[in-house]
Amino acid sequence: MNHAVANSTLLRNARIVLPERTLEAAGLLIENGRISRVFDSSTDASSTADSQLDLTGLTLFPGFIDVHLHGAVGVDTMAASPDDLRRVSEFLARRGVTAWMPTLVPAAAEQYERATSAIEDAMKQTSIGAAEQCSEYRLQSGPADSEKPQTEPGSLNTCPARVLGVHYEGPFVSSQQCGALHSKHFRAYHGPADLDSLPTVKDEKAVHLMTLAPEIDGGIALIKELTKRGWITSIGHTRANPGMLDEASRAGARHMTHFMNAMTPLHHRAPGPVGWGLINDEVTCDIIADGVHLDPAVLILILRAKKAERISLISDAIAAAGLDDGEYQVWGEKISVKDGRTQNLRGSIAGSVITVLDAVRMMLTLGASEPEVARMASLNPARLLRIDHDCGTLEEGKRADFVALDKALNARLTSIGGEIIRNS
Numbered sequence: 001m002n003h004a005v006a007n008s009t010l011l012r013n014a015r016i017v018l019p020e021r022t023l024e025a026a027g028l029l030i031e032n033g034r035i036s037r038v039f040d041s042s043t044d045a046s047s048t049a050d051s052q053l054d055l056t057g058l059t060l061f062p063g064f065i066d067v068h069l070h071g072a073v074g075v076d077t078m079a080a081s082p083d084d085l086r087r088v089s090e091f092l093a094r095r096g097v098t099a100w101m102p103t104l105v106p107a108a109a110e111q112y113e114r115a116t117s118a119i120e121d122a123m124k125q126t127s128i129g130a131a132e133q134c135s136e137y138r139l140q141s142g143p144a145d146s147e148k149p150q151t152e153p154g155s156l157n158t159c160p161a162r163v164l165g166v167h168y169e170g171p172f173v174s175s176q177q178c179g180a181l182h183s184k185h186f187r188a189y190h191g192p193a194d195l196d197s198l199p200t201v202k203d204e205k206a207v208h209l210m211t212l213a214p215e216i217d218g219g220i221a222l223i224k225e226l227t228k229r230g231w232i233t234s235i236g237h238t239r240a241n242p243g244m245l246d247e248a249s250r251a252g253a254r255h256m257t258h259f260m261n262a263m264t265p266l267h268h269r270a271p272g273p274v275g276w277g278l279i280n281d282e283v284t285c286d287i288i289a290d291g292v293h294l295d296p297a298v299l300i301l302i303l304r305a306k307k308a309e310r311i312s313l314i315s316d317a318i319a320a321a322g323l324d325d326g327e328y329q330v331w332g333e334k335i336s337v338k339d340g341r342t343q344n345l346r347g348s349i350a351g352s353v354i355t356v357l358d359a360v361r362m363m364l365t366l367g368a369s370e371p372e373v374a375r376m377a378s379l380n381p382a383r384l385l386r387i388d389h390d391c392g393t394l395e396e397g398k399r400a401d402f403v404a405l406d407k408a409l410n411a412r413l414t415s416i417g418g419e420i421i422r423n424s
């Protein structure tokens with residue numbers, strides 16, 4: 001890996017995936033970490049940039065945004081130090097994920113405290129101006145380091161994906177739909193004091209997202225209170241009926257977490273959360289498109305029913321992502337990983353070992369178009385987190401967050417705020 005640093009960089013001869021179409025042999029000018037021009041064809045592109053890169057054969061997608069990730073490369077967000085989180089961020093960056101939401105499972109108060117404080121630090125480290133941040137890394141590691149292999153864990157020579165805030169998966173969820181979560185830490189909602197006891201990430205830009213089950217005691221009041229506090233709410237780990245879900249939607253919860261997983265399945269006489277989610281167009285959802293959590297045929301069904309406009313791709317990855325098959329200790333129990341499938345001792349699937357890049361490959365293989373996939377992997381998550389004014393598409397004025405995929409869908413180059421990392 002090496003870095004190209006310049007105030008302005010012109011990318012030429014790339015295919016560029018926009019929300020509605022893909023440009024062929026196009027150009028993109030990056031100035032001061034942002035996209036300042038997108039050229040329909042490279043011949044129109046001005047050549048005044050400090051540096052130029054020829055991307056013939058590569059397709060530029062907006063940087064992927066993962067709103068649901070528990071860890072990777074041996075790091076678990078529940079036990080991570082700020083440096084651990086940066087290692088995850090560096091791993092993600094090499095796979096085209098340019099921003100992510102560390103996701104916490106239900107736990108004791110002191111564990112939540114420790115986890116959010118690490119997230120707060122990691123967010124500071126990864127959110128300063130990207131170019132500045134990476135030059136800082138180079139200064140720290142010294143010029144001689146550029147000769148060394150860049151693969152050792154914790155290497156400071158990789159630009160990390162941005163940590164955007166925190167995603168609380170629970171603790172206000174249904175003990176009848178645990179999935180891999182531990183129900184002993186599940187809670188009912190009695191009033192605002194219950195929220196005050198959940199630590200927040202103290203950074204004005206931090207995004208707070210919570211997955212909750214509206215049917216728990218106080219569930220609708222919880223959605224209203226979270227909405228009032230500026231949190232984003234998502235329905236999951238739930239057995240709510242459509243009437244309750246309508247109430248949840250009116251209270252502000254219009255997104256669904258790992259749609260179809262950890263919720264009552266569709267029955268022709270009991271539509272439940274799945275039937276409700278499929279037919280309500282104001283409802284968006286995210287999916288784990290690994291072919292394990294959802295059969296490929298079901299992925300196609302969801303794509304047809306919800307359309308790419310209403311789907312986000314998440315990984316829901318655990319610490320074992322990016323490592324080999326084997327047995328791992330995660331969330332206080334043994335989780336085995338074999339052929340891309342995780343399983344805990346209770347027999348439940350316990351999260352995935354993919355990244356959003358794998359989900360992107362899956363959806364392209366199933367026939368989704370490139371613009372559809374770009375929406376699902378970038379724009380929709382950015383909209384959900386209300387940061388789409390700043391990122392999520394390759395459009396003028398937005399952060400220069402993108403990934404260049406080759407024809408075999410390998411991530412060859414990633415840019416985070418204009419800082420370009422070559423992955424091969």
Ligand SMILES: [Zn+2]
Nearest residue numbers: 068103169316
């Ligand atoms: Zn999860």
